[in-house]
Amino acid sequence: MQRRGDDLRDRILSAAKDVFLAHGFDRASMDLIAEKADTTKRTLYAHFESKEKLFLAIVDYTRGLLAARLKFPADYGDDPDHALVLFCGRFLETMIWNRSIRMCRLTLAEAGRFPDGAALFHEAIFGTVQDRLATYLRERLAVPKSTATRAAVDLLGRILYPRFTRALFGAEPEVELHDDAAQPSEHVDLKPIRAAVAETLRAARAR
Amino acid sequence: MQRRGDDLRDRILSAAKDVFLAHGFDRASMDLIAEKADTTKRTLYAHFESKEKLFLAIVDYTRGLLAARLKFPADYGDDPDHALVLFCGRFLETMIWNRSIRMCRLTLAEAGRFPDGAALFHEAIFGTVQDRLATYLRERLAVPKSTATRAAVDLLGRILYPRFTRALFGAEPEVELHDDAAQPSEHVDLKPIRAAVAETLRAARAR
DNA sequence: ACCTAAGTATACCGTCAAGTATACTTTGGC
DNA sequence: GCCAAAGTATACTTGACGGTATACTTAGGT
Numbered sequence: 001m002q003r004r005g006d007d008l009r010d011r012i013l014s015a016a017k018d019v020f021l022a023h024g025f026d027r028a029s030m031d032l033i034a035e036k037a038d039t040t041k042r043t044l045y046a047h048f049e050s051k052e053k054l055f056l057a058i059v060d061y062t063r064g065l066l067a068a069r070l071k072f073p074a075d076y077g078d079d080p081d082h083a084l085v086l087f088c089g090r091f092l093e094t095m096i097w098n099r100s101i102r103m104c105r106l107t108l109a110e111a112g113r114f115p116d117g118a119a120l121f122h123e124a125i126f127g128t129v130q131d132r133l134a135t136y137l138r139e140r141l142a143v144p145k146s147t148a149t150r151a152a153v154d155l156l157g158r159i160l161y162p163r164f165t166r167a168l169f170g171a172e173p174e175v176e177l178h179d180d181a182a183q184p185s186e187h188v189d190l191k192p193i194r195a196a197v198a199e200t201l202r203a204a205r206a207r
Numbered sequence: 208m209q210r211r212g213d214d215l216r217d218r219i220l221s222a223a224k225d226v227f228l229a230h231g232f233d234r235a236s237m238d239l240i241a242e243k244a245d246t247t248k249r250t251l252y253a254h255f256e257s258k259e260k261l262f263l264a265i266v267d268y269t270r271g272l273l274a275a276r277l278k279f280p281a282d283y284g285d286d287p288d289h290a291l292v293l294f295c296g297r298f299l300e301t302m303i304w305n306r307s308i309r310m311c312r313l314t315l316a317e318a319g320r321f322p323d324g325a326a327l328f329h330e331a332i333f334g335t336v337q338d339r340l341a342t343y344l345r346e347r348l349a350v351p352k353s354t355a356t357r358a359a360v361d362l363l364g365r366i367l368y369p370r371f372t373r374a375l376f377g378a379e380p381e382v383e384l385h386d387d388a389a390q391p392s393e394h395v396d397l398k399p400i401r402a403a404v405a406e407t408l409r410a411a412r413a414r
Numbered sequence: 415a416c417c418t419a420a421g422t423a424t425a426c427c428g429t430c431a432a433g434t435a436t437a438c439t440t441t442g443g444c
Numbered sequence: 445g446c447c448a449a450a451g452t453a454t455a456c457t458t459g460a461c462g463g464t465a466t467a468c469t470t471a472g473g474t
Contacts, residue, residue, distance in 0.1 A: 008450090008451085022319075023319075024233070024316060024317075024319070025233075026231070026232075026233035026234060027233060029430080029431055029432085030431075030432065030433080031430095031431070031432090039451075039452080040451075040452055040453065040454090041432090041433080041434095042433095042434085042435095042451080042452075042453085042454095043450080043451055043452075045432095045433070045434085046450075046451080050432085050433085051432070051433090102319075104315075105315045105316060105318055105319075106316075107376070108311075108312045108315050108316065108375060108376065109231060109312060109313075109315065109316030109317075110231075110316075111312055111375075111376070111377050112229075112230075112231070112309075112312075115377050118376045118377045119376055119377045119378050121376065122372075122373070122376030122377075122378050123378065126372070126373075126376075153369055154365060156369070157364050157365045157368055157369045158361060158364045158365060160368075161364055161367075161368025161369065161371075161372060162360055162363070162364045162368065164368075164372075165329075165333070165368060165371075165372070166329070166333075168315060168318075169314070169315065169318070169325045169326055169328065169329030169333075170318050170322050170325045170326045170329075171326050171329050171330065215420090215421080236460080236461060236462085237461075237462065237463080238460095238461075238462090246421075246422080247421075247422055247423065247424090248462090248463080248464095249421080249422075249423085249424095249464085249465095250420080250421055250422075252462095252463070252464085253420075253421080257462085257463085258462070258463090415474100416473105416474090417472105417473095417474095418471100418472095418473095419470105419471090419472095420469100420470085420471080420472105421468105421469080421470075421471095422467100422468075422469070422470090423466100423467090423468080423469100424465100424466090424467095424468105425464105425465085425466085426463105426464080426465075426466100427462105427463090427464080427465095428461105428462095428463095428464105429460105429461090429462090430459105430460090430461090430462105431458105431459095431460090432457105432458090432459090432460105433456105433457090433458090434455105434456080434457075434458105435454100435455085435456075435457095436453100436454090436455085436456100437452100437453090437454095438451105438452075438453080438454105439450100439451080439452070439453095440449105440450085440451075440452090441448100441449085441450075441451090442447105442448100442449095442450105443446105443447095443448100443449105444445100444446090444447095
């Protein structure tokens with residue numbers, strides 16, 4: 001049975017992602033990717049001209065998948081403290097998710113060979129979230145622009161980076177996420193996030 | 208001319224480090240390492256039984272070199288604000304140094320195959336600095352233990368992680384350090400560090 | 415002086431994987 | 445129904461690299 005077009009392309013991307021994440025760029029073999037995608041190497045090369053191009057396509061594809069998790073949903077409600085806590089909690093959870101961690105490690109591993117891969121990935125995730133936070137502070141809380149940006153950076157620094165960095169280096173237990181719930185799960189402790197949000201908001205309003 | 212013993216071993220470690228950092232584990236070839244160490248592959252295998260063992264030796268070796276940069280020197284003076292600013296500045300500088308960044312990327316890239324490598328590296332660097340900060344706060348400023356730890360984590364989160372993460376992903380220009388000066392160089396802006404230290408100390412003293 | 419451990423020089427083996435070649439089959443638009 | 449594009453099946457080429465074998469040289473303790 002043959003499956004064509006976008007369906008096949010998606011299957012290749014998905015299989016390639018799994019294999020790259022599991023083995024890293026160099027140890028990921030095109031033979032294995034073809035097998036997991038339930039197709040042949042010849043077809044692989046019909047869609048992606050080289051292993052490098054396939055890799056870059058994966059980074060882009062994953063970037064899209066991750067970004068989709070990082071919207072600021074309307075159902076977080078009108079209370080800004082609460083909405084910010086949920087948003088930050090969900091971002092933290094998404095970033096310490098083992099699939100995100102492995103993707104980060106993969107792009108970092110190849111940062112020498114594919115500098116754009118790592119930088120674009122970073123910008124698409126961290127830059128986007130930072131912008132969304134700053135925009136929220138500006139629009140909903142009338143915080144002036146430069147203060148809003150600084151507050152957003154500060155908030156991310158306190159909430160995200162410590163646990164994210166630890167997870168990156170494997171110093172925390174792995175986190176597996178199953179559902180697509182918009183609410184943070186039990187993997188994040190909201191208490192310190194509430195404290196950081198409250199403090200940041202207080203400081204931002206005071207200026 | 209033959210060079211023996213520790214001299215040779217160091218040359219191998221140093222050459223291997225360069226090659227691993229430049230090419231990553233898989234693309235680093237034992238032939239190239241032997242050539243750069245100005246010896247032969249046979250001798251390589253006399254000192255390190257396999258590529259994997261050599262890699263782990265490199266991680267340990269580099270961990271030692273980095274840790275040596277992260278002392279809390281006496282000549283930072285008696286003013287705690289000032290000393291903390293210098294210490295944090297120097298730590299930040301050391302961690303965004305391109306050699307550190309490349310080493311982090313290398314251990315992260317192989318975190319799947321060598322989980323202990325990444326975790327030990329992380330603990331040896333971030334854990335140690337966090338402990339030294341907390342100890343300083345406790346001993347010099349009489350901050351209670353749990354508050355001191357929290358304050359140290361918070362301080363690192365604000366000062367280190369944002370720039371470090373950006374550097375890791377290649378979103379900042381590379382930093383090259385030449386001298387072994389104990390003072391932070393022009394690569395770090397002390398102003399935000401002063402602000403974060405002041406705020407952290409104020410909060411820690413208030414509790 | 416000499417003997418052993420350490421190091422050198424160089425060739426070699428086996429394996430694995432990127433990418434290609436060749437011949438065949440299926441699909442869908444016309 | 446036919447034909448071109450897309451996909452399949454499988455074998456092959458080529459090169460790299462981890463690790464070993466063999467034969468030789470040097471240094472240093474006694």
